[in-house]
Amino acid sequence: MVAPIKNFLSVPKTMFGVGAISQLNELLDERRAGSGHIVFFVDHYFKDLEKYNIRVDSGDLFFQVDTSEEPKTVVIDEYTKKIKDSGDLPCAVVAFGGGSVLDVGKAVSIMLTNDGSSSDYQGWDLPKNKPVYKVGIPTVSGTGAEVSRTCVLMGPEKKQGINSNFSLYDQIVLDPNLLETVPTEQAFYTAMDCYIHSVESLCGCYLNDFSKAYAEKALDLTRKRFLGDGTHGDMMIASMFGGNSIVYSEVGVCHAMSYGLSYAFGIHHGEGNVIAFDYLDQYYPDYMEEFREMVKKHNITIRRGLCADLSEEMLEKMIDITLLMEKPLENALGTDWRNIFTRDVIKELYLRM
Amino acid sequence: MVAPIKNFLSVPKTMFGVGAISQLNELLDERRAGSGHIVFFVDHYFKDLEKYNIRVDSGDLFFQVDTSEEPKTVVIDEYTKKIKDSGDLPCAVVAFGGGSVLDVGKAVSIMLTNDGSSSDYQGWDLPKNKPVYKVGIPTVSGTGAEVSRTCVLMGPEKKQGINSNFSLYDQIVLDPNLLETVPTEQAFYTAMDCYIHSVESLCGCYLNDFSKAYAEKALDLTRKRFLGDGTHGDMMIASMFGGNSIVYSEVGVCHAMSYGLSYAFGIHHGEGNVIAFDYLDQYYPDYMEEFREMVKKHNITIRRGLCADLSEEMLEKMIDITLLMEKPLENALGTDWRNIFTRDVIKELYLRM
Numbered sequence: 001m002v003a004p005i006k007n008f009l010s011v012p013k014t015m016f017g018v019g020a021i022s023q024l025n026e027l028l029d030e031r032r033a034g035s036g037h038i039v040f041f042v043d044h045y046f047k048d049l050e051k052y053n054i055r056v057d058s059g060d061l062f063f064q065v066d067t068s069e070e071p072k073t074v075v076i077d078e079y080t081k082k083i084k085d086s087g088d089l090p091c092a093v094v095a096f097g098g099g100s101v102l103d104v105g106k107a108v109s110i111m112l113t114n115d116g117s118s119s120d121y122q123g124w125d126l127p128k129n130k131p132v133y134k135v136g137i138p139t140v141s142g143t144g145a146e147v148s149r150t151c152v153l154m155g156p157e158k159k160q161g162i163n164s165n166f167s168l169y170d171q172i173v174l175d176p177n178l179l180e181t182v183p184t185e186q187a188f189y190t191a192m193d194c195y196i197h198s199v200e201s202l203c204g205c206y207l208n209d210f211s212k213a214y215a216e217k218a219l220d221l222t223r224k225r226f227l228g229d230g231t232h233g234d235m236m237i238a239s240m241f242g243g244n245s246i247v248y249s250e251v252g253v254c255h256a257m258s259y260g261l262s263y264a265f266g267i268h269h270g271e272g273n274v275i276a277f278d279y280l281d282q283y284y285p286d287y288m289e290e291f292r293e294m295v296k297k298h299n300i301t302i303r304r305g306l307c308a309d310l311s312e313e314m315l316e317k318m319i320d321i322t323l324l325m326e327k328p329l330e331n332a333l334g335t336d337w338r339n340i341f342t343r344d345v346i347k348e349l350y351l352r353m
Numbered sequence: 354m355v356a357p358i359k360n361f362l363s364v365p366k367t368m369f370g371v372g373a374i375s376q377l378n379e380l381l382d383e384r385r386a387g388s389g390h391i392v393f394f395v396d397h398y399f400k401d402l403e404k405y406n407i408r409v410d411s412g413d414l415f416f417q418v419d420t421s422e423e424p425k426t427v428v429i430d431e432y433t434k435k436i437k438d439s440g441d442l443p444c445a446v447v448a449f450g451g452g453s454v455l456d457v458g459k460a461v462s463i464m465l466t467n468d469g470s471s472s473d474y475q476g477w478d479l480p481k482n483k484p485v486y487k488v489g490i491p492t493v494s495g496t497g498a499e500v501s502r503t504c505v506l507m508g509p510e511k512k513q514g515i516n517s518n519f520s521l522y523d524q525i526v527l528d529p530n531l532l533e534t535v536p537t538e539q540a541f542y543t544a545m546d547c548y549i550h551s552v553e554s555l556c557g558c559y560l561n562d563f564s565k566a567y568a569e570k571a572l573d574l575t576r577k578r579f580l581g582d583g584t585h586g587d588m589m590i591a592s593m594f595g596g597n598s599i600v601y602s603e604v605g606v607c608h609a610m611s612y613g614l615s616y617a618f619g620i621h622h623g624e625g626n627v628i629a630f631d632y633l634d635q636y637y638p639d640y641m642e643e644f645r646e647m648v649k650k651h652n653i654t655i656r657r658g659l660c661a662d663l664s665e666e667m668l669e670k671m672i673d674i675t676l677l678m679e680k681p682l683e684n685a686l687g688t689d690w691r692n693i694f695t696r697d698v699i700k701e702l703y704l705r706m
Contacts, residue, residue: 005370007380007524010363016563016601017358027360171360176562209529209586210369213594217570233562241566248369 008247011136011147013171018233020175021137025055027171028092031133032057036091039083041065041104043097043139052178054096061086067100069266073119073155076104080111080118089113093134098190099143099269102136106151106167109134118153122160136169139178141235142190142222142270144197144243146172152269159259159321174240176233188226188298189270191235192291194242195222196273199287200252201245204331214245226294252332253283253341256325257349260318265306278302279352283332307350319346361600364500366524371586373528374490378408380524381445384486385410389444392436394418394457396450396492405531407449414439420453422619426472426508429457433464433471442466446487451543452496452622455489459504459520462487471506475513489522492531494588495543495575495623497550497596499525505622512612512674527593529586541579541651542623544588545644547595548575549626552640553605554598557684567598579647605685606636606694609678610702613671618659631655632705636685660703672699 015023028038037059042049044064049056056062061083065071083090089112095105109131111118121127138146145151149168150161161167179187198215201207207215221238224230257280258272267275274295281288295302307315323329323346329337368376381391390412395402397417402409409415414436418424436443442465448458462484464471474480491499498504502521503514514520532540551568554560560568574591577583610633611625620628627648634641648655660668676682676699682690 005368005373005376007366007368007376009366012365013360013362015358015360017561020358023358023360174563208370209584209590210527213570213574213587213590216573217566220569221566231562234566237562237566 006248009149009165009168011169011172016174018176020173021052021178024173031092038092038094039090041095041101043067043101065097065101065104067098070154070262070268071100071104073117073153076107076111076118076153079108083112089132093132096137096139098140099145102138102145103151105134105136107153107162110162110166119155121162122153122155122158124163127164127166131166133170135171137173140182140186140190141179141239142194144194144239144246147240147243158324159263174236176231176236179232184298185300188300189268189274191222192274193270194218194239196254196277197251198242198245199284200254200332201249203284204249204252205334206249206331208248211245211249214241218242218245226298250331251328254280256322256328259325260321260350263321264314264318275302275353279349307353315347315350318350319343322346359601362502362518362521364522364525369527371529373526374405374531377526384445391445391447392443394448394454396420396454418450418454418457420451423615423621424453424457424506426470426506429460429464429471429506432461436465442485446485449490449492451493452498455491455498456504458487458489460506460515463515463519472508474515475506475508475511477516480517480519484519486523488524490526493535493539493543494532494592495547497547497592497599500593500596511677512616527589529584529589532585537651538653541653542621542627544575545627546623547571547592549607549630550604551595551598552637553607553685554602556637557602557605558687559602559684561601564598564602567594571595571598579651603684604681607633609675609681612678613674613703616674617667617671628655628706632702660706668700668703671703672696675699
């Protein structure tokens, strides 16, 4: 039996351009329609939204999101409780930040209309009720979270996404100017998320012409940004294209390894990818030279020697988490992946990182 | 005053892949929900839909669309009347064919819920009522009609699109296998529509990073299809990318001239573009060599000497139609375009075609 061809959902509305953020108040006023209030999630890097003239009304809720760690299900549940306890449902959830903040916005918009804990919904197509309308405003580019139908959360037992059409933003505002103040390392690690999942998409067996076109152009634009004369706008589009590429394909070995690193060390996904990718010559040989050229050109020091002293127990847990990534591993290595990517192989790779 | 940045609407659902058409019955059954009927518009090139196992039920309406000419507002109005006279509104309009058929599906879906003649809605954002749900299934690639918010109609007085969010398909099904039986010339002319509007987008002053990325990749893929080893799938994606490119940019001189050729001779838009482009070295010098290489490789004989014997009156009308394309001409030539692209310049160009 052939797998059905996905009928994929796009973000319905996109506003792209330098200065687009100046149109946000107007967009939100349409949603408020006089009486509604809005919940803002803002990366703690931005103290407030005044610099961008974004209006936060007295009835609105404003949460500063600590993005030093990746979003946790317990934190999502706390936000949800606070919002529910404060009164009526908001007319919109606005997320302003990087991939973590975008994922918080997605998860909370779903949990406001679906009972229980967000950890109950980690998996595929589990939320049943339509979420609160949400607007995503990326301030660093690469994750693809602005166009993807997942929000990846660290649960008590696993790191896994809420994969659902309900995770998709209703509106995204892409303003290249927002990327101007991102620290170099963070911009680099996040962009490499795009670079690496585009490579994984191109090298995987799930690839079709749709995913190929998006991944190839995402690579071109990322390359242009970090080895040529690319703009912030180019990287913003690269991120969107990289995210679209995954619609019909999957990530691969690197993402599967990165998840284990995030679990053990709380390392951000982008940095985890960079750490892992540097040891995956065997799987992605054609891209290593270029990747290392970008690392070198931007003076990135990849953390090393992380896993040597880990307990056996933690290593086994990291291997468990890696092996949970069944589709990415099948995409990367074929249906026989379990016999190729054994616990021993994974362990040996982790021990080198 | 700076022009506002567009908040553009995407086709909400896309199904891409070889064999995707086999999933259409299931999609439509969801819409029928037991009792609804469907209106099919099918390119006259396909006698019926049996070859693709698409079920047409006894209550459905089936129209064979004569695509030897481009869609006219009077024809749209006739279709609309027939459907309205036959009873309840359909639960879906399905268009199966090239750009003309896709435009017929768009226009009829709008006219079923908006009074008057389709010629009343040629322009920008004129329809007021939500259209009937519609599915677009392209069988030849290049126009971008599958993702665009316009449907171009030949009216009694002008060739112009119904430019509206309501023109956007709710669902598109992109199956590269459908392109297999397209005659070479038609495939070529339609693909060149994509090539040419991508060139016009890249060379225009409206260009931003979004439109640039889409146009560059659309060119790459079209080039690959006609000068390399590209697949039908590549061309299907090129068409979608070319259409997306226009979201934030515009077409240019060639489209403006092509409209006049269509008006005078009923020439299809794609062929009109090819005829006109071959005389536009001055405006698009960087792309002429490649364009002519594609023409040569595929043994395309461009019609020539069309306009030499036209009446003064017809030539003046063609110039009027060209000059109606204000945005494309501004995009191509800057705000001073009226002083550059004068009636004399346009006339001289037409007389060479």
